Amino acid sequence: MLMVLSLQQVSKIYDTKAGPVAALTEVNLELAAGDFIAIMGPSGSGKSTMLNIMGCLDQPTSGTITLGGEEINTLPGHQLPEVRRRYIGYVFQHNNLIPTLTAAENVMLPLKYNRQFQGNKASLANTLLGKVGLGHRQHHLPGELSGGEQQRVAIARALVNNPAIILADEPTGAVDSKTARSIMELLKELNQEKGQTLVIVTHDPEVAGEAGRVYRMADGRLDFFR
């Protein structure tokens, strides 16, 4: 089977003034198109570090990462944003919306760097915000939205380039259980109907229960759980 994303012996050591921090140690993971996996594990165990590396936001200290058949760990850093744009939709742990832009403008932002995009940006933003139940809030600023609404805008933004892989770092971490369920329904629908590969970092056993496979991270090491 063709793997959309594979990590082989991936390690990440952060160099800090206080000394080196081993955030990831020899992580191996194979993802096929349409997979839905969950990653659990305590705070500080390396979950966001791993997602950042999978999402081309950071590079590993050692190891091999293949994305869509291309080895990306050897690419120069300035080429990573283009690779990310081509494959990845990223939902940040803290939603990272631009506070001075409206919901619709935030959703459209990744298209600015997409020279191939031909359609109408505003109407795509409108459609995606409608999908996350926020059609009526498209001209509002993030500060005028609730935490759950902001997170839903962040999900709409992650979908705007129609990514093969959605990486979501605790997408339901800051919302009530009803909103969490609607976010999960949306992500599951994209996974099942469009075959988008879905990786969710979560502390919530109910969210992990929806995934096809679950992994646990501890002290930078990733282990298959079920």
Ligand SMILES: Nc1ncnc2c1ncn2[C@@H]1O[C@H](COP(=O)(O)OP(=O)(O)OP(=O)(O)O)[C@@H](O)[C@H]1O
């Ligand atoms: N930019 C950085 N520089 C140095 N150390 C870092 C950096 N980012 C993370 N770390 C360290 O790497 C380890 C893993 O951090 P990471 O953010 O990946 O954890 P996490 O599993 O996502 O935790 P949480 O559940 O709290 O979000 C931690 O020990 C953290 O202190």
Ligand SMILES: [Mg+2]
């Ligand atoms: Mg984290």
